[in-house]
Amino acid sequence: MKAAILGTGSWATGLARVLNDNGVEVLMYGVDDREIDDINIRHCNYKYFKNVKLEENIRATKNLADVIDGASYIIITVPTQFVRSVLEQVKPLLKTKVTIINAAKGFDMNTNMRISDTIRSVFTNSEINPVVSLIGPSHAEEVVIRMLTAVCAVSLDEKTAQDVQKLFSNDYLRVYTLTDEIGAEYGAAYKNVIAVASGILKGLGYGDNSRAALITRGLVEMTRYGMLKGGKAETFFGLTGVGDLIVTCSSEHSRNFQAGKEIGLSDNASDFMAGNQKTVEGIRTCKVIHDDILKNYPEFEAPITNCVYEVLYENGKPSEKVKELMNRTLKSESIKG
Numbered sequence: 001m002k003a004a005i006l007g008t009g010s011w012a013t014g015l016a017r018v019l020n021d022n023g024v025e026v027l028m029y030g031v032d033d034r035e036i037d038d039i040n041i042r043h044c045n046y047k048y049f050k051n052v053k054l055e056e057n058i059r060a061t062k063n064l065a066d067v068i069d070g071a072s073y074i075i076i077t078v079p080t081q082f083v084r085s086v087l088e089q090v091k092p093l094l095k096t097k098v099t100i101i102n103a104a105k106g107f108d109m110n111t112n113m114r115i116s117d118t119i120r121s122v123f124t125n126s127e128i129n130p131v132v133s134l135i136g137p138s139h140a141e142e143v144v145i146r147m148l149t150a151v152c153a154v155s156l157d158e159k160t161a162q163d164v165q166k167l168f169s170n171d172y173l174r175v176y177t178l179t180d181e182i183g184a185e186y187g188a189a190y191k192n193v194i195a196v197a198s199g200i201l202k203g204l205g206y207g208d209n210s211r212a213a214l215i216t217r218g219l220v221e222m223t224r225y226g227m228l229k230g231g232k233a234e235t236f237f238g239l240t241g242v243g244d245l246i247v248t249c250s251s252e253h254s255r256n257f258q259a260g261k262e263i264g265l266s267d268n269a270s271d272f273m274a275g276n277q278k279t280v281e282g283i284r285t286c287k288v289i290h291d292d293i294l295k296n297y298p299e300f301e302a303p304i305t306n307c308v309y310e311v312l313y314e315n316g317k318p319s320e321k322v323k324e325l326m327n328r329t330l331k332s333e334s335i336k337g
């Protein structure tokens with residue numbers, strides 16, 4: 001059995017190792033010569049993992065046709081802004097029906113669609129099996145060294161979710177199935193915005209109490225928004241919701257957290273926004289959610305997202321935004337807002 005992995009970055013490498021461990025033939029598609037040479041020649045991916053030696057049968061190439069040829073599964077592990085363009089290159093190369101597994105967290109660059117919807121908009125039902133998203137609390141830095149991790153295989157079709165569950169599960173990666181695609185994908189995207197806020201608090205010098213408050217109120221905010229979009233409340237209390245929120249808001253591995261920390265340290269986002277080269281999906285996700293609320297749900301309150309938006313896009317000062325959040329009208333803790 002063969003799996004095509006789109007991307008040669010950190011998550012692509014982490015999932016390639018899982019599948020290789022599970023006896024699946026993997027071939028990775030990349031655009032970066034350095035990453036491809038590292039994988040093929042030096043058997044590492046030094047840019048992302050300084051001390052990890054990869055197996056020699058994990059291979060990468062720039063030839064997308066070779067990657068797709070004979071693959072039963074195609075795993076999307078490029079950042080969300082590249083997903084549609086890569087899938088459009090994949091489409092003419094398909095010879096048999098495949099299962100596409102999304103592992104990216106955020107929204108389509110052009111349409112702001114969820115990634116499962118993006119996949120369905122590129123391919124017909126005769127080209128692909130039901131779409132699956134493999135998402136949950138899973139820093140690549142830990143998965144690649146086989147640290148115990150649990151994620152969800154999310155699909156509208158339980159059988160396909162179970163198939164992907166079996167494909168990835170092993171003694172260090174436990175996969176649960178879930179059918180609430182909307183709730184899971186909004187949770188996995190929204191948590192990146194709250195992780196930027198968590199980094200900002202850290203950069204400003206705040207401590208554990210502040211982070212716990214942010215995670216708890218961030219969970220309320222993302223649950224209310226996700227339910228508005230059609231997700232189920234219970235999903236936000238699972239791995240793709242609070243699970244991913246905790247790991248991303250509390251870890252120095254998180255690029256979203258790191259970004260927020262840098263912004264908090266300088267009490268300003270402009271330098272960071274001008275120079276950032278890393279994958280920080282919370283930046284764009286924040287704008288997508290902010291603009292959606294402004295346009296479609298003007299009565300909806302998303303105070304954390306609004307503050308992150310003002311810091312990132314309107315030159316708001318993080319230290320002042322924190323004060324604004326704390327000095328809002330006092331209210332009940334109810335999830336209803």
Ligand SMILES: NC(=O)C1=CN([C@@H]2O[C@H](COP(=O)(O)OP(=O)(O)OC[C@H]3O[C@@H](n4cnc5c(N)ncnc54)[C@H](O)[C@@H]3O)[C@@H](O)[C@H]2O)C=CC1
Pocket residue numbers: 006007008009010011012029030031032035048077078079080082085086103104105106138139140141278279281
């Ligand atoms: N890194 C992590 O721990 C996790 C990441 N994810 C998600 O996985 C997705 C990918 O993120 P990372 O691997 O972290 O990003 P990364 O920044 O580590 O790597 C991005 C990769 O995409 C490649 N790339 C860029 N444009 C491309 C194109 N047009 N075609 C093919 N490859 C292209 C780059 O060369 C690089 O290899 C994101 O949506 C992220 O949210 C999900 C769970 C864990």
Ligand SMILES: O=C(CO)COP(=O)(O)O
Pocket residue numbers: 105136137138139140192195244247248253254255256257279280281
């Ligand atoms: O999604 C992740 C862990 O579950 C990775 O988070 P970052 O994109 O912030 O690094």
